[in-house]
Amino acid sequence: MPRPRRLRRDFFARSVHEVAPELIGATLLFRGVGGIIVEVEAYHHTDPAAHSYGGRTERNAVMFGPPGFAYVYRSYGIHWCLNFVCEPKGSASAVLIRALEPTNGLPLMRRRRGTSDERLLCSGPGRVCQALGITAAHNGLALDAPPFELLERTAPVEVVAGPRIGITKAVNKPWRYGLKDSRFLSKPFAATATRVA
């Protein structure tokens, strides 16, 4: 097994719809804690469900910056959610990290999450940030430098696509991507989900 390579900043400088499925199977670590990305969603600036759809604000400013940086926002006043900014600078598109298969730093993740159930550690965007210790303090950080470490996938994976979760606009767009049959998804994909890779 070859040593996994780091994802470089130019990996993210492409269409969010190319990057998102390729992130499935990659490894996300934050201060050495994390796991394999098994679920993401793509948000394009022309998409009414995207935070950047209505233009630049203080909250979404990082989305309008260069690709390869973290956009972290508060969800429902309670949770934090992590995105990877993609595409050329200014296109304001990003990939939401929705679930990981935990592989590194499990004791710390269990303590932060208050559960020992491995399936509840990182299965949901708010849970990922709680388990990894990511907050607004990390909004705007580069993804190719500590405390982040992103590793390319080392083996082929089966990626499926389906409608995104928890949104009220553009609900039919199949821009949620996942590792087929992973037990760490926040929700299963339909049996009829499109296979994309």
Place this chain on the structure above:
DNA sequence: TGCCCGATTAACT
């Protein structure tokens, strides 16, 4: 200023 609501989660019935 006031009001509504959301890329969620956990704890209910």
Place this chain on the structure above:
DNA sequence: GTTAATCGGGCAA
């Protein structure tokens, strides 16, 4: 299946 928790963004006034 339903709902409370909790708060900043965005928009009406």
